[in-house]
Amino acid sequence: MGITVTIRTNSAENTESEIKTLEPILKVENVWKLYHAGKVEVPALRGVNLDVLPGEAVAVMGPSGCGKSSLLYVIGGLAKASRGRVLVDGNDLVTMTDAERTKLRRSKIGFVFQRFNLLPALTAKGNIAIAQYIHGDGFDPHRFEVVTKMLGLDGRLNHRPAEMSGGEQQRVAIARAIINEPKILLADEPTGNLDTKNSEIVLEMLRRLNKDLGQTIVMITHNPEATTYFDRVVHMRDGVIVDGIPAD
Amino acid sequence: MMGQFVWRNLFHRPVRTLIGMLAIAVEVMLVITIVGLTSGMLQETAKRIEGIGADIMVQPNSSTMFIGFTGAPMPIKIADKIAELKYVQYVTPALLQFNTAGGVETIWGIDPISFRQVSNGFVFLQGHGLQGPDDMLVDDWQAKAKHVKVGDTYTVLNHAWKVVGIVEHGKAGRIFVPITTLQELVGAHDKATIFLVKCTRAEHTADVMEEIKQILPSNKVQPVKEYMSLMTSTNIPALQTFINSIIALAVSIGLLVIFLSMYTTVLERTRDIGVLKSLGASKFMIVRALLAETTLLCFLGILSGVGLSYTVRAAFLKLFPTLSILITPGWVLRAALIAILGALVGASYPAWQASRKDAVEALAYD
Secondary structure (H helix, E strand, C coil): CCCCCCCCCCCCCCCHHHHHHCCCCEEEEEEEEEEEECCEEEEEEEEEEEEECCCCEEEEECCCCCCHHHHHHHHCCCCCCCEEEEEECCEEHHHCCHHHHHHHHHHHEEEECCCCCCCCCCCHHHHHHHHHHHHCCCCCHHHHHHHHHHCCCCCCCCCCHHHCCHHHHHHHHHHHHHCCCCCEEEEECCCCCCCHHHHHHHHHHHHHHHHHHCCEEEEECCCHHHHHHCCEEEEEECCEEEEEEECC | CHHHHHHHHHHHCHHHHHHHHHHHHHHHHHHHHHHHHHHHHHHHHHHHHHHHCCCEEEEECCCCCCHHHCCCCEECCHHHHHHCCCCEEEEEEEEEEEECCCCCEEEEEECHHHHHHHHCCCCEEEECCCCCCCEEEEEHHHHHHHCCCCCCEEEECCEEEEEEEEECCCCCCCEEEEHHHHHHHHCCCCEECEEEEEECCHHHHHHHHHHHHHHCCCEEEEEHHHHHHHCCHHHCHHHHHHHHHHHHHHHHHHHHHHHHHHHHHHHHCHHHHHHHHHCCCCHHHHHHHHHHHHHHHHHHHHHHHHHHHHHHHHHHHHHCCCCCCCCCHHHHHHHHHHHHHHHHHHHHHHHHHHHCCCHHHHHHCC
């Protein structure tokens, strides 16, 4: 059986009673994820429970193989939970078809990956714009300008990923992830391939997105220093959440 | 945006795109050129028959569309019988001999006087008409192909002919010799392959045909216009089969190359597909992107193929001036459609495969 995390935030302005009235934007209830290696079942997640409120920034930490990425993919609808419930903005991903999860992901979830995962043939602008195209609303120049300016991408938009530094690429990836104003931003070790300086830049960007725009963020990280940028840190081990404490 | 995505993906791997384009270009060129060659040759032959100016052709019943293969089974005296009929202005016999030694050509043995009556004569570019038994006329295309000029000796059928004149192409054949000499050479004394009849007026053609059929019931009598209309590949079953085989071969080439190209593309872009899925791209969107890329590649290949066809035609005509390659808008369009269909079929499996890739696995792909 999973462990329920007590929700507390850093903000002194919010009382616990006020928090309890907020509906979680993300609700993970007793989620199991089983992978099949031949005839053997390998549980990546073993009854995980996690609630994330709107506007929260949560860091998920744990050793390699503890199920962090599996949790992220299940939350993001890229993988389907074997058991349990995953509610994203009230929608249960577990009961959805692949097409429905894809549709939900398009409108409510943004992903940032460790390896940036930009499309190499497109420029920075193209990589961001394609997210808008897939979303279905077409290119929104105003939103595009706001996001790229905020992430300091002016002057780099016509460059392809191969012509950009790691930090720039990751900022493009973040721009792509938030261009459609997703409910939740999921980041899978976004600083894993960056040096210290660029890591700090990216983490600061994420922090600003959370504090200034109220972006809900769930981030996987190995980096203990990264946790200082987040409201709450959740620890995982062997497919379960073992501890969820405020970042301070 | 999709257009930009497709366009940039195509040119992100220029060598692979070039190979794909080349395959489509070759496919299109094969179809256009082979069809153009067959229809060009047929049409050119038909035009040359029309160029004689006769109204009716009289041949043996066993004759085919290819007059040169018929041999010489008809007595030449048939010409006199036909000449006596009402509304017949002139008749001329011709003996056709197919020759494959030193090239593929049909020798026309003609009676110069009656041939001139029916055809209004040749347009001479150089020299004069047939006078001696070993005289030969060649048309300008044949002269260019064989590098002959007036006064040269031209050996055909193991006989040394003297080229006495070069005539404008477009009338009957390319090589003309006296019918009597040719009859001797091929052992067809007093025989002819075909009789060409000119009526007093074109409106009398049907009446004259009826009369000829009455006196020659076992011969094939047809208007020249009908022969012209029948000189198409659809009326020659073996030729149509040949054309269909070439088209099938061309489509197979295009299909297989595109299949391989897109299969490799999908494999190489596995992670990109995972990224698109993480952004919320549906299966349909992914299939559509890949098929759009294929269509664009095909379009570029088709343009190249059409250009290549004209280049190949120019090269062929330079090397073989007597060839005729007819490139028509209709067949260019058909070749284009065939190429697009083949390419889309070839790309459909890789595209479907791409849409079904597991997003998590795709994102982890190296």
